[in-house]
Amino acid sequence: MKKSTLLICILLLVVMPRLFAQDKYACFKSEANKKIQLSVYFKKKKAVFVKYKGLKKAIPLIYSTTQQTGEGGGSPSFFWTETYVVKTGKKITGTYTFTNAGAYELQLTYTDNKTRKKTSFTIIESMAGDNFSPYRDTPCF
Incomplete structure (x- = not known):
C-alpha cells in the first residue's frame, strides 16, 4: 500500500506541472x-x-507589456494585448503585438521599427487546437 501511494505521489509531482505549464503553439498567416x-x-x-x-x-x-480592458459591450467581456520586442544586438528591430478577444480571436501584428510597416496575421483555423482554442500542442511546421 505504501509503495503504491508513493508511486502515485511521484507521478503527480511529475505530471501535474506539465498539465498546467504545457508548451503551446499558435499558427498564423499574413492577412x-x-x-x-x-x-x-x-x-x-x-x-x-x-x-x-x-x-x-x-x-x-x-516580453514587454500586457494590457487588459474590461467591458467590450458584448462577448467576451474583456480582451488583452501583449507586446513583445525583437532585438538585434541592443537595438529593438521590431514588435509583435498579440490581441485576444475570445475563441479563435487571437490576432498578431508585427511592426518593423525601421519602416514602421505593420503586418497583420490571423490564426490558421485548420491548424488550431481542439475546443475552439487557437493553441495546439505541436509545432505548426
Whole structure:
C-alpha cells in the first residue's frame, strides 16, 4: 500500500506541472499574403519565439507589456494585448503585438521599427487546437 501511494505521489509531482505549464503553439498567416505563415511558441502562457515557415532560425521574443480592458459591450467581456520586442544586438528591430478577444480571436501584428510597416496575421483555423482554442500542442511546421 505504501509503495503504491508513493508511486502515485511521484507521478503527480511529475505530471501535474506539465498539465498546467504545457508548451503551446499558435499558427498564423499574413492577412496580406497567405503564403507568409508563422508559428509562435508559448511557454507558461508567454510567447517565447516566432518561426516563419520555410526558415530554419526562430526569432526570440522579449516580453514587454500586457494590457487588459474590461467591458467590450458584448462577448467576451474583456480582451488583452501583449507586446513583445525583437532585438538585434541592443537595438529593438521590431514588435509583435498579440490581441485576444475570445475563441479563435487571437490576432498578431508585427511592426518593423525601421519602416514602421505593420503586418497583420490571423490564426490558421485548420491548424488550431481542439475546443475552439487557437493553441495546439505541436509545432505548426
